Amino acid sequence: MNILTKWLRSYVPNIPTEVDDTQLAEDLTLRGIAVEGVHSLGEGNGHLFEMDITTNRVDAMNHYGIAREAATIYDLPLASLDAALPAAKSAAAFPVRIEEPGLCGRFTAQVLRDVTILPSTGVVAEMFSLLEQKQISNAVDASNFVLLGMGHPTHAFDLDKIEGGIVVRLARQGEKLKLLDGTERTLEADDLVVADERKALGLAGVMGGWDSMITPETKNILVEAAWFDPASIRRSSRRHGLHTDASHRFERGADFNAAPIANGLVSKLILASGGYVEGALVDIVVPEIAAKTASRPAISLSVKEVQRHLGTTLAPEGITREIVAQYLSSLGCKLEPQTDDLFAASLPSWRLDLEREIDLIEEVARVYGYNKFANTLPSPGVVIAQPTAAAEAAVRARLLALGFSESISSTFASQAESDLFFAGTESKGTITMENPLSDEATLLRPSLVPGMVTMLANNLNRDVREVRLFEQGQVFSGSTERVHEAASLSLGLTGAAQASALYPAADAGFYELKGAVESLLSLFDRGGDHAAVKIVAETPKWLEPGRSASLLLGDKVVATFGELTSAEREARKLRQPVFLAEVDLAYLYTLPLKNVMARELSRYQAVERDFSVLLPDTMQWQTIAAAIEALAIPEMTKLAPVEVFRDAKGKAVAAGQYALLLRCIFQSNDRTLREEELTNWSSAIVAALTGLGGVLRDGHQGS
CATH class of the missing domain: 3.30.930.10 (Bira Bifunctional Protein; Domain 2)
Incomplete structure (x- = not known):
């Protein structure tokens, strides 16, 4: 994925000036957030990072998640996300019903009235231009901007095309749904859909529907942000051959607590072009799902276990209790001291990959820096590789x-x-x-x-x-x-x-x-x-x-x-x-292994020459190859037999002989080969073949 350092630094504005983007990329990579490419975007625009984020780190598949890592590395505050909206003009709540609470653990909905659909401007247009991201309209771009910014998928519906309220349900077998990509899909009975009282509006967590999409004529919008079951989204995505930015994140476990924040951020961006809020934010939470994601039991963490597992550091003070608390708190864990050695660590909702004490120990090691540990072997004993x-x-x-x-x-x-x-x-x-x-x-x-x-x-x-x-x-x-x-x-x-x-x-x-x-x-x-x-x-x-x-x-x-x-x-x-x-x-094994050597590939054209020669049946390939290789032509990169022909009747080829079609390939690393060189080499090869008793067929001289 692509990350803009200009956007990232807006979330951590206090990064020291001596930490340039190249140093930032190196520091992130050393902490397991791999930056594979750094590209300058010109004066004042920072750089673009090409990043390889592992599938278990869905929290880092966005600018805010990377900013959290940077803030942890440099022990700096992370800017908060301001999702506050203007006061609503009424208290009416939009009707939402979840029929499959096991598959949709949280659903938020916000009604926006009298909006204006325009091309995006300001920071959205600026960041999309730097990312070369396609711009559609302010409403659609707002959803994409928030996804890239803080990582949670959202969707905007044309409110006037919704009949009744929102229903999150399983599809009816054979139900039809036209998606935003223009394709019509036949749904299965275990596809989760966001629907109204009469029809499906979108394939939940994968892609919205055509009939409720935002158009230039849209005046009223329903902004949705939800949490969907990863396995359900994965099944639907694979079944219909749809891999979207939303499904990519939901399949890997989205942040349960991010839905209301994402909804507010999208709504705020849309309202910047006009409109007003109607009704309070609808936020339906399924307690059983919340308990499995956002409210998991705290993990007991021993500082002594951290030190025992991680071993000796290059710094004499080693990994202290204060370092453990600093790193894990910055990553979002809430640490409650139990004793001088133990913490009760409450896990952040965006880190579903953290499950056990050893996971927290690995986080401490990762942020501390694997390169800061001493090169020591585990005790007891010494591990020695066998000589062979x-x-x-x-x-x-x-x-x-x-x-x-x-x-x-x-x-x-x-x-x-x-x-x-x-x-x-x-x-x-x-x-x-x-x-x-x-x-x-x-x-x-x-x-x-x-x-x-x-x-x-x-x-x-x-x-x-x-x-x-x-x-x-x-x-x-x-x-x-x-x-x-x-x-x-x-x-x-x-x-x-x-x-x-x-x-x-x-x-x-x-x-x-x-x-x-x-x-x-x-x-x-x-x-x-x-x-x-x-x-x-x-x-x-x-x-x-x-x-x-x-x-x-x-x-x-x-x-x-x-x-x-x-x-x-x-x-x-x-x-x-x-x-x-x-x-x-x-x-x-008594012989040493060869040192593997690599050579640069030639940029110059290779030339093929074929030689057709009659040879006695007793002549072996090893003898032929040795005779030609003895010419020591450095530009000859390949020598190979293409065809061997014998004629049992002795007509095309006399008895006691065979015809060999031999191919030589010539190529230089520093120049284009000249015709006179090729002619001289061909003549030398012909002489070597005739010296072995060979006879060129039909006066052949190499072609």
């Missing part, structure tokens, strides 16, 4: 971003699973449980893969065809006398993998898994002996030969991945291919 915490978080975040969901499997495994998934590492030993729960849980797991296979099977057996899972956990080896724990990671996926230019859909799962493993490796700084990445075909027996691989850093195997063997898949009655990976996190 940052790496674990980075791995988790990356896999979640890649579409995997985190899972947890059993810490135990069977001997059969160990024989299969731990084969080849028997020298490490397995840990047998002395008192196993069952034959399926005789060992501490030596690998995460058995649990991953079980979780994938459980999903497939429940007709979940597309699954992406990962698990970070400990694996165990050694003996019962000396147990060794190590961090490990398992990945599992099945179903709905997409083909690309380099591989068919049947192989997509393997390459997706390979990409995930390589993405994890990219998180770590692999300098020195760890820089070289090698992929070999030697894999454990639970992976399908020819459809699996191992990844090495130097001479160390850090990951194995591929497709589960068909024999194991059939034994587990899995109806589609399953791809698995196991990563040695303990080894990766």
Whole structure:
């Protein structure tokens, strides 16, 4: 929402001159009233604050509420709202009846006669102009001005279009109502409406009706301000797809005691253009609702509890009894001393979010300033993050971003699973449980893969065809006398993998898994002996030969991945291919994480160049990419295969060859690329491709 500092300061006129609007914005933000933008409105007009007010702070969704926060911060008086009206010409009261007291806890009505409908002038026109708020007429603008000023919704009816008195009731099923936006709505039986004796006049707390709106011909007005049940307003607002300024506030709990003040403020603004008051203000209060909102029981507040919860401050005196009383009183609480330590705190009607002692303690901390507390850890003991915490978080975040969901499997495994998934590492030993729960849980797991296979099977057996899972956990080896724990990671996926230019859909799962493993490796700084990445075909027996691989850093195997063997898949009655990976996190955690670097996006046009080349079937993409990247063209920002084509009949492409459509994208951060540069780079790329035995198709030179 937008707040004018000129308007705000009119409610707290004594803010020191050294506190400029920038400082005011910072002080409010530090107290949880976030100012996200400060915009100058020119000499003498102050600034406009763009504010982000949390949904529980409906009291701060207006200028007066923000002013209350400023007054509390600087320990200054807050100007009162003058809603007094001229004396009425008669004592007659306008008839109002509430048929749903549980949904309308308070209703005020004021009759104004012989009014003049004109364009707004004075402070209303000035503030609306600064806010770029649409002006309609003095009567309608008065309602909007009060809403922006002190936060309570109101509505003005053309009194001459009201038949009889006001009735607050539930709509009749199927009842029609034309609203101010020109749409006709069919009402449900639980929609609350403000009506007269014959028809609905408006959807209560959401929007007024067309038939009773203010027009230039209006002479007599009924000003309404009320309190409506939040749940009822929310239902009607959602049902009819209407989110208005009024519903936004009523849904979150309006101030029960604000209705008569808001009514008086609107009436006063309208009367400034002429007219007179007829009859006293009608103010109907439902005691049961008042007891739940404006007259809630006082809360017992202990100063010692405030000090215990909030801890040490940077100031040596800390948070004293006087500070607690000052802050809470300024926020609207009425404090009655009970003992030297205890207060009985009566809660303000505009703060329905305050319910318990801890809420008041949080208010003290907020106004005092979170930045004024010492950086101390809770006692007893000292909290120390594990050395691998940052790496674990980075791995988790990356896999979640890649579409995997985190899972947890059993810490135990069977001997059969160990024989299969731990084969080849028997020298490490397995840990047998002395008192196993069952034959399926005789060992501490030596690998995460058995649990991953079980979780994938459980999903497939429940007709979940597309699954992406990962698990970070400990694996165990050694003996019962000396147990060794190590961090490990398992990945599992099945179903709905997409083909690309380099591989068919049947192989997509393997390459997706390979990409995930390589993405994890990219998180770590692999300098020195760890820089070289090698992929070999030697894999454990639970992976399908020819459809699996191992990844090495130097001479160390850090990951194995591929497709589960068909024999194991059939034994587990899995109806589609399953791809698995196991990563040695303990080894990766010995490497430092890379520092994340951001670079500025280029403002200059990117240029694409495509190369169509015939290559021998034995030529791998890794070799092609390495040859082109070796050219070290800094302006080449992307290199990707677009299409791979083979002709089984050998007509378009000879047997033993394939056609590759290669795309390069060039872009500079500091200039527009010149044609001669692009020509030179294209020639270099062509030379690299022909050096690999490639032949350009149809004399292609890059396009």
